[in-house]
């Protein structure tokens with residue numbers, strides 16, 4: 031950053047003076063790291079920086095509020111939540127070592143969705159770090175580290191099976207302030223307040239569902255599973271899962287990949303608030319082959335699978351909580367929508383939504 035050049039130094043003094051800060055005669059000038067926050071990335075202007083004072087110039091380029099925390103070498107510092115389009119700065123004195131730089135919003139749900147990166151701080155006396163490695167380079171390095179995680183979960187649907195029909199969301203007042211932050215997507219979501227898939231309009235059903243998901247990081251996640259169930263009208267449906275959707279579609283309603291251990295929805299501002307706040311053991315979006323009474327409906331059904339903390343009462347299976355994140359993780363949800371550009375299904379609301387209320391799971395490293 032600092033160069034022994036009178037011209038540059040004079041310019042910096044002038045710039046500092048114009049900003050209203052006292053010009054410093056001696057170069058204890060903080061290094062600057064530019065941070066760009068969005069769904070779901072933290073991108074640094076450089077991946078390493080010299081030890082000493084470091085100023086993070088943080089911009090929220092996303093569409094929901096984010097924050098920034100720097101953690102490592104005994105330091106744990108964060109900024110206040112930054113609104114979309116706004117900026118903030120954070121100046122820290124950093125010793126050599128590795129630091130975790132992430133978004134702490136939503137009890138680390140943003141971090142799990144990918145808002146996590148690392149900064150290396152090198153001794154000021156060692157050779158200077160590359161001035162700028164570029165945005166792309168830092169992102170690529172991160173996705174490589176993520177591919178090292180390998181985990182599998184097998185979920186078996188059990189307990190009462192219910193079909194959820196369209197109806198009003200039972201916690202509209204709780205969802206309203208969160209919906210306000212959804213910008214462009216707000217309108218589409220508001221129609222779901224009156225008549226959406228998270229309703230108390232429930233009928234008993236029957237069926238089986240076994241699904242296995244592999245979290246292999248980046249684009250290699252995979253899924254395998256078959257669901258068979260009957261709907262209210264007596265139709266028999268069969269879904270054969272084909273592949274995980276890996277493309278991230280921020281931030282509602284789909285995300286890419288298999289995600290384990292996520293706290294989201296409701297108050298977290300992660301995905302639609304028209305689902306209570308829950309903790310999920312596994313969540314994913316996938317494509318599948320859908321059959322109705324043994325006749326193929328589509329090879330391109332869009333499928334959401336989630337094993338989550340229980341959201342419904344025994345008995346009437348009404349939604350029981352706006353914050354359900356402390357409940358036992360045993361509700362297996364299967365939502366099926368037509369493929370992009372395809373007609374609605376011949377079912378109430380044009381979608382299929384079935385829960386197995388007391389399901390079980392096994393995880394293993396693979």
Ligand SMILES: [Cu+2]
Nearest residue numbers: 096133135140
């Ligand atoms: Cu965030």
